[in-house]
Amino acid sequence: MTLTALRSKVESALAGRVPAPFTYRDRKVMETVSAGIPAVDSLAGGLPRGGLTEICGPPCSGRTSLLFSALALRTAEAEVCALVDGRDGFDPHAAEAAGVELKQLLWVRCRNIDQTLRATDLLLQGGGFGLIAVDLSDIPPETIRHVPLNVWFRFRRAVEDSPTVLMLLEQESNAKTCASLVLRLHAGLARWFLTPDAHAAPLLRHPAAYLLDGLEARAEVISSRMQPAIETPGAAWMAAAGPADHAGIFASKALWGYFSGVPIARSELKGESKSESRSNRR
Secondary structure: OOHHHHHHHHHHHOOOOOOOOOOOOOOEEEOEEOOOOHHHHHHHOOEEOOEEEEEEOOOOOOHHHHHHHHHHHHHHOOOOEEEEEOOOOOOHHHHHHOOOOHHHEEEEEOOOHHHHHHHHHHHHHHOOOOEEEEEOOOOOHHHHOOOOHHHHHHHHHHHOOOOOEEEEEEOOOOOHHHOOEEEEEEEEEEEEEOOOOOOOHHHOOOOOOOEEEEEEEEEEEEEEOEEEOOOOHHHHHHHHOOHHHHHOEEEEEOOHHHHHOOOOOOOOOOOOOHHHOEOOOO
């Protein structure tokens, strides 16, 4: 039984006795900023400043797209950001093509979980960052499960009452109750196109070959311990969006241009809502 189905079953069993069994009573009003993807903002209300946002999901579920979107938007606002790269898998060329201002980004290259946690601790204690992203996506989940829970609590305490957005990317949720917001991403359908543009044609050996256009992904809020301030962009978009906009579905765009050396047009950060919204990222 899926988590959504189990939650619906519990809510049905408690109907009439407990109005909202899964609603946190201790939600804190927090300033939020846009994640760079309207579908995610309308679903979650944005990314909380002074809080830990946990983003989990399997490979090709849109984690890198969401990371690039958030970094691009923060660096475009002239905020200094940091990326703690757990297994040295970050591609700066793809990030730059996706709109990230690399001059505003501190890239910390790590080799294992111990280096990653120590580096994150130092950055949080130093302060001054608009966003700190800790990418543990390429580290085996069984390794991260052995991280003591007090580590995540220490990170949460270090970022509280600060303007920093702390983002944790993993294959499965580990911080859990230490996180102000937990998002789970699911892989969707791949998008292909038959007729490539003139620049991509040399990549093909057969005129009828298909080229990957992008991947669809769906975001789901697992838990939220925050109450977004109404004046923040994320909360405003969520209040203005209709029920259909809360699906949390977005699409990532394959950046063939930077890979082949052909210049590509930098895409806008806005995108459209629902299934047609694009983060225009890898």
